[in-house]
Every structure is written in C-alpha cells, then in structure tokens.
Amino acid sequence: MNTKGQRILLWTAPPAVALFALAYLVFPVFSPPLSPTLTPDQVAAFFRDNVTGILGVAILCNLIACSLVPLFAVTAVQMSRAATSSPVLTYAYVICVGVGTTAFILADYCWGMAAFRPDRDPQLVSLLNDMAWFFFIAPVGTIMVQNLCFALSVYLDDRPEPVFPRWVAHFNVATVVLLAPSAFSILYKTGPLAWNGPLSFTLRLTTFAVYIAVMFWALLRAVRNQGDDRVVLA
C-alpha cells in the first residue's frame, strides 16, 4: 500500500504545532496565566484591556483547533495495523480525539465570547472566563483514555516486529499519569493544582508538547516501516 498520503498528513503537524506555539506565546490570558482568584470586576477589566490580543488568538485557534487531527488520524491507521482481534481500541481512540478537540474549541469560544463584548455584566465575563478554563485545563479524561488505548494496542501486539517500539507505549502511559492532575484544577483556586499552577498548567502543556513531538517521530518511523503491510480499519 502506498503511504504517501499518510506522510503528507503527518507533515501537516509541524506547521500546526508552530501556529499553536505562536497562539500560546501571544495570548494575553496566558502571560502569565490568569489567576482563578481574580474577582469578576478584575476579570472584566482584563478582557476590556486586551480585546485585540484575545480576539486575535481566539480567531486563530478557531481556525487551527482541528489541525492536529491528521496526526491523530495517522495514529489511528497505524494502531489498526496491530495484531489485535478487533479495531475496538482504534474506534475508541478516534471518538476520544473528536470529543477532546470539541472541548478545546469550546474553551476557545468562551474566551472569544468574553472579549467580543467586554462591557457585558462582569459576572458574565467572569463566568465565560471560568468556563473557558474549565474546558481548556480540566477535561483530560479523553486524552488519557486515548493514550491508554494506544499503549494497549502496542502491548497486545506481541509479534516479533511490532508497529511501534514498546517504549512508545510506556511513554503514552507516562503521559496519562502526568496529565491527570489537571482534572483537580476544579477543586482549587491557589497552589500547584489551580488552573494556573505548575501541575495543572505548566506540566499539562509541557507533557502535551513533548507527547506531540514524540508521536510525530514514532509515526514517521511506523509509516516508513509499513511497506505493503495491511491496514484493517474501515
């Protein structure tokens, strides 16, 4: 089977990552990340003062929100090459990608909505900002399960020449552990678990960035080694 299409899709990931990095660097809400302890009036004032930056990034992220989907789609195709009895893990993986991406888009919309009419009642601007942080930081459940499905499909493939090396699976399990603390951001307004804290914010985003880089490398290798091996997913 010709793997040209997969390689083209894979190489859309580096520009996507560059755009996400740009969005991250210029987003006023992240430099430094807004504290959950701000009062509604302070939040409303912040959005009033940063309309251009927030709306610009909200528009950019609206456009690029799904731009890592091709990377995940190629992952799904490579997962389906594992010698498992069914594509159940691949299907679960694909559904998780759809759900997780939607949560990200909702976060983006909430920030955009808060900046769209910053003169709204401060309570509502604060609510939109809280909702955006909830959707951005907390819903780690899907990427955790997604990476566990990936790891399982590697572990269950005990052929002498598996699609992915074992350590990629170990790495995916490690990301599950490192991403989990973010879910607890809902319980705290200060400290490492708060949504702007080192565990919920820095660790989560760093883990995700390293994860994308490692998967990109592992996928390049898997696609190169695919040759005319069969793909089961349909």
Add this chain to the structure above:
Amino acid sequence: MSGGETSWRTSRKLDQWIAFWSVPFFFTLFGLVFVPLSWMMPPRSPQNSTPHIVDFMQSHNLLIACVILTLAYGLAPVSNACYLIQVKRMSVSPAFRYSMMIGAVTGAIVGMLFPMFCFGLGAFRPGYSSAVLTMLYDFGYLAFIGSLGCFCVMWMAFGLAIILDENRILPKWLGYYTVWQYVTELMAAPVWIAKSGPFAWNGLMTFWFAMILYVSWQFLVYICIYRAIKNQLEAELDNAWADLRPTVAPAKSSA
C-alpha cells in the same frame, strides 16, 4: 475456545474483553457522579425556588463530582467502541457504524461534560448572582436530559443494523427494543417547553419512564454484547491472520 482453557492474558480477544469490562466500571463512576456525589439525579424540579437553586448550585460536592467525571468521561468512547465493533461484524454498510461513531462524538460533550460543568461552575465561584446560577441550573438539566438527537442517531443506526444484519451477531428482538429506545428519546423533547407535569425534565414520562426503559435496555445490550464477543469464532478475529507465536520465524505475509 478451540485451544482449551488459556489464561485471560493470552486470550486473542483481550482487546475486546478489556473494552467490555471497562463498561461497568464507567457506568459505576457515571452513576456515582450523578447520584450520590452531586445529587443532580434524580432531577430536581424546574419549579424550585431561587434560594433552593442557589443553595444546591453552591454545594462543594458538585466540584468533586466534576473532577471524577472529567477523569472518567473518556471511558464513554470505549463503551461505544465496544458496541460499535459488533456492528462491524454485521452484514450491513459501514455507514451504520460511522453514524453511531459520530453520534458518540457529539453526545459526549453536550450530554455529559457540558451539563456537569454548568453545575461545577456554579459551585466553583460562590460569588455568582442568583440570575447566573439559575441559568446554569436550567442549562445543566436541559443539556443533560434534553440532549436527544446525538443519541437518536446512535440508537437508530444500532437498531436498524441489528434488524438488517444477516450474520445474526445480536438477537433481532434487541434491534426492536433499540428502536423503541429511540422513540423514548423523542418523547423527552418537551422538556424544553414544560416546566411541570409528566413532560418536565423531572417528569414521570420524560425522566422516570425513559430511565426505566434505558437502564433495562443498557443491561440487555450489555449481556448480548458479552455473548457476541464470547461466541465469535477464533478464525473470524482480525488477528487470525497474524501468527502470534514468535517461534515461527517467517511471518505469513499474504493472508
């Protein structure tokens, strides 16, 4: 089956069994989150007085329920995938399982994560005005009980696939029950209008009747899926082509 009793770790269907056993784990967490942790279910009345709503929306337990749900909701895709792959074995078009898949993607956010967040947001910041809290209360309940279309398409595709299937993967009566399940989703549509009576979001028809049908349906589907996985012949498995024993050096290339 054919190779005698082997340990579960060497089962060729291990991927399917892991997905299968995650289903009760997920539904247990799901039940814990919505019933004893948050007391969101059984649903409170849309007619509740504002002080009652404010009081409920500020309870700390809602936040704990939120945390557990954000960790667990990724298992919903695994449950759906576990059902989907049985549809893949049926003699029906892939369009059926793709419909179910898209229903599962859309339903997870609108019917589960978003409503739970509406309740969690109220409790997260105690300073919100009662107008904001009552809106979140309505939005949470309407999204949770009133999310219908995503599930309609799933049950419709699942029911039709079972009925049309000639490989007899799942029993025909389950197909008809699933179509019935689809009809009960339609019945819940008036929750967006009625604020009291049998068709309100806590009503006899839209909640209790629909819930009894849904829970018993879910149990029956689960048992039937168990039998379907168990009865699948080893030769029919996707990994039947791959020789898993590393002692045999040349891999079978053209299967």
